[in-house]
Amino acid sequence: MKKARLSILAGSCMMLIAAGASAEQYLPELASKTPYKKAYAEMLSFPGWVSKAQGTASPVERVSVEGKSFTVGHMCKPHDCADNQLSVVFNADGTKSWGLLATRSADGEAFNKQLLGNPDNVVEGLLNKSFSDNNPED
Template sequence: MPCRLIHFIHACPALLLLISHPGRTAEQPQTADLLLEAPYRRAYVVMQRFPDWISRGQATSTPVARVVTGGHSYLLGHLCKPHDCDNNQLDIVFAADGHAAWGLLHTRRDERQPFLQSWLGNPNEEMQALLLQNHAAINPPAP
């Protein structure tokens, strides 16, 4: 009997969802409320953490370039995870006076996969273009 139940559960995952949420009559919590409750709070905080090579600045990097765009001066740089630069990279732009920073994180499991890209610091279109150009310059297409 236990084997049949396990087979049934694997064969009918949609039915299992219905069983676990019968009729959805109970009031479900709001997603934002879960962010305040353990263990969801811990899982949410862990999800937001950057890998150590980013958060601690333990990275292989390029010299920064001073660029001017839109009449403003910026420092443009590139970081990557030591011993895994092909798969874990961060392009970053700092306002010359240090009051703001924007980034584009590029991660993938291996070279056969496309990069997953995440914007950091809410860059405007001008900063996005600068970050994308920097990444393309450092990662030219294979011949």
């Protein structure tokens, strides 16, 4: 009888462990745990040349659109400008910025473009113009 109780208890424990392992998980919980935490942080980080603004660049331009002034700049990854570029627009007083990160796809043909900072249509137009001006063949 004692062995039967132990077997039932052990089986119950195993079922609880199995149930806990298959319980629903949510992204915020998962992203805060090892090993997911590191992978999540890496996904959100930018390459050093972007996050540290250490790229090859040309002089910035001051432009005015619809009565608003902006400063527009462009840089690229040193020694890999053809495949890794960033255009940035700052508002007139430099307190807000938006970006367009363009990285060439693995097939070497098209750029993958990522808008940064949620630009409006005017700013998005400036970012696209900066990219086009610096990539006349693409």
